[in-house]
Amino acid sequence: MLDSLAPCTVPDLHAALALDAARRPVVVCASPRQAQALHEAHAGWRLAQGSEVWETPAILSVTAFTAELHERSRAALALAGAALPPQIGDGEARVLWRLCIDESREPLPLLRAGDAAALAAEAWQLCHEYRLALPLDAGGFADVERFNSWALAYRRRLERLGVLDAALADVALLDRARRGMLTLPTEIVLAGFEDLTPRLGDWLQVCVARGVMLRQLADEGRAATPRLVSAPDEELELRAAAQWARAQLQGAAERRIAVIVPDLGARRAAVQRIFDEQLCPQSDAPDAHSVARPYDLTLGAPLSQCAPLQTALQLLQFAASGLDAATRGALFASNHWGEDDDVRLQRCAFEARLRREGWLEADLATLLPLAPAALREGWRACAALLAPRRRAPSEWAEAFTQALAAARWPGPRALDSEEFQMLARWREVLLEFAALDRVLGRVPLSAAVSALRELADRTLFQPQAGKVALQVMGVLEAQGLHFDALWVTGIDDERWPPASRPHPFIPHALQRRHGLPHASAQRELAYARAQLDGWRRRSGELVLSLARSGDGRECAPSPLLADWQLPIETIDVAALPASWQLSFASSRVEAVDDAYAPPPAADAVLAGGTRVLGDQARCPFRGYAVHRLGARPLDVPGYGLDAVDRGVLVHRVLELLWSQWGDQATLLALSDEALVPQLQRAVDAALDELQQRAPQRLQAVLRGLEAQRLAALVRDWLDVEKARAPFRVLSLEKRALGAAGDAGAATTLFEGLQLRLRPDRVDVDEQGRRIVLDYKTGARKPPPWAGGRPEDPQLLLYALTEGEVGALAFARLAAGDVALQGVACEDGFAPGIVSYATERATRDAGSWAALHGRWRGELATLAEEIRRGWAAVAPKHPRQSCRDCGLHALCRIREDVSLDEGEEVAT
Secondary structure, three states: HHHHOEEOOOHHHHHHHHHHHHOOEEEOOOHHHHHHHHHHHHHHHHOOOOOOOOOOEEEEEEEHHHHHHHHHEEEEEEOOOOOOEOOOHHHHHHHHHHHHHHHOOOOOOOOOOHHHHHHHHHHHHHHHHHHOOOOOOOOOOOHHHHHHHHHHHHHHHHHHHHOOHHHHHHHHHHHHHHHOOOOOOOOEEEEOOOOOOOOHHHHHHHHHHHOOEEEOOOOOOOOOOOOOEEEEEEHHHHHHHHHHHHHOOOOOOOEEEEEEEHHHHHHHHHHHHHHHHHHHHHHHOOOOOOOOOOEEEOOOOHHHOHHHHHHHHHHHHHOOOOOOOHHHHHHOOOOOOOHHHHHHHHHHHHHHHHHHHOOOOOOHHHHHOOOHHHHHHHHHHHHHHHOOOOOHHHHHHHHHHHHHHOOOOOOOOOHHHHHHHHHHHHHHHHHHHHHOOHHHOOOOOHHHHHHHHHHOOOOEEEEOOOOOOEEEEEOOHHHHEEEEEEEOOOOEEOOOOOOOOOHHHHHHHHHHHHHOOOOOHHHHHHHOOOOOOOOHHHEEEEEEEEEEEOOOOEEOEOOHHHHHHOEEEEEOOOOHHHHHHHHHHHOOOOOOOOEOOOOOOOOOOOOOHHHHHHHHHHHHHHHHHHOOOOOOOOOOOOOOOOOHHHHHHHHHHHHHHHHHOOOOHHHOOOOOHHHHHHHHHHHHHHHHHHHOOOOOHOOHHHHHOOOOOOOOHHHHHHHHHOOOEEEEEEEEEEOOOOOOOOEEEEEEEEOOEEOOOOOOOOEEEEEOOEEEEEEOOOOOOHOOOOOOOOOOOOOHHHHHHHHOEEEEEEEEEEEEEEEEEEEEEEOOOOEEEEOOOOOOOOOOOOOOHHHHHHHHHHHHHHHHHHHEEEEOOOOHHHEEEHHHOOOHHHOOHHHOOOOOOOOOOOO
């Protein structure tokens, strides 16, 4: 049909749009963006003609055109008794689809019901756009059968409500147009259409039958001969396009320039980053907010992903059903709510406490009594406004607005232009949500927040760019537009023509027969050819580009370019933007050796005990950051107890037992009947202390299981204790048996360092020799006497600071590994404690005293490093030492060392 239409040149169109209303044509465009471009072009033509004021011409998209016909004919339809039923908005339609899917009797619940609802709504629209009769012939396909049942339920809901959606309203309006009940224009000019859908074809047939003149806007100029360029990879291809665009912008003014990225939706963040680096480097400034960009980036991001709105939705979710630890941490750290930074820091400290206590998920009502006093007032106001009772969406919308205001959202900082636009769009979404009363009725808070989030997820936000010469867009957004210069990326044999993507809810054979978008390879081929032809006809200068490699593959130019025999220009693009290179060239580089930190004061007591030396051995930077700066990663709450909790429990149970017994003889004298209750009391006492410290990590069921595990583990360990030579316990946690007071108050001077040492336990045998024990509940590691720079130096340090030490050993209490592992001045202490003279790592020492001297030398080296402030990022074993460190963001070791499994470590 398009080929048979008379052409209309652009000058003729502008002249026709300047006629009086009776003779003025209506322009129907392929996209709203093209309609906007034609409006701007006509305004420029009017100004050039000397006009100062003129009536806005009817330049409309297809949807806006039919809505205009309905509006102009509304009164006549009402008088004729043919008025259309009320029409619901897109938001209401999406909610109805979601309700139909949620209430369907599926064998298993859908994991992503929201996405299924969006696909069903899209299939419904396609069926009406391409005139596919419902229900569809499923042909045994389960997805099509599901869509048929959902569509039937959706149609019945519309009938019960007495409303129409956009697709049904269009069908009803077309029927009234066929019956001559609509006021049609005298002339229609089509602009930007490559082909016609059956829906638009039906409308045009009705218009022709009613005597409407149809014309088609002709393309300007002749077809351009494109350039074909290739870059090494996709990143550099985008950089080349951005550099080209910058050069174009520096040329003549009032030019229309565009860069088309076919997969812009998936690469939007990368595209924006690269174009910002090239065109507005000032956006890298730390305090930059919403820098005015000299380009317009289409395909906005979902409104729910914009930072202020993400915070708003998280706040409402926090009140409705709670948040997991990761989302709660992001919310508490956000600067888009609360009065000031002091309040935000208090929230962050509160979150750190919640993580230590093991709060995996929690809601506002649960945490309100636990919150610091400075936070409670605002939180209490939010909780009161969002009381859990059923309300209509319009009532919830008002409550949401008031609750967010009580939470001081969107924060204390003045809004910039982009954030102001976000809030304006948010208010529109709230109005759309408030209109759901007839669809949802009265719903609880959780359902209201879920519906609002779904609306925000499906609403795209794109900030107003003002009038700019450069547009970065996807393929569909460029349809029908004319450019002075155009660059198109991704024209390679893998992505152009694109692969077919049939809709899952419509039979594929039916899609191919009716020519639905993305239905077949033939359809994509025809579409790709039409796009290439359109770009040539509508561009003064055309550049096509491809990346030679991407995703591990080698790419060649699209086979659709073969007939043109274009030479391939290889371009070399700098990996860094010019602004960065210029800044580096003009800067003075000052090298600072940051391997040394200020040394500790001579009388300073270093917190951490023996871990000060152990962390220095693992990595000097870790030792400095943890024990001098107080840096530590946030706890990651999980289900049940972690390894630290289990270690603390073992330590505490054994401390309670040996405080009561005092020596091995008492243990040996106990019968099983007498031992069990004592052991159970110690286990219960230790679990009570842990439950008080971290109540969320120790639920009732887990407590029972942990009590059984702990009792069995300690019973096995006591069997090991019974096999030892006779001994008595001298001290526990540096506290003499029977003594009171704080065991951690005393300090020990070792090689110039003031340290607080707390050996788990010190025993003494019948000969007066001391045995130092350190409890270990994890997997075995090489003992500290087996190599230099000991990472677990506690036993060595205790041996050097305790008098008359005859043996030192790890007491291993782990599943499947309950035993002693130690070294002594001679044999006979206990199974697992061997003489230094027979131990492979120590048998070269001349004597027990000489071995002590070796250990003192190793630890003195570490102590000297600490005194000198040695804090280099130099892990002993990069992958092993850094695996559980948690300070990677602080030391930035990943810039130089790979820590991923399976990759070679470079040091």
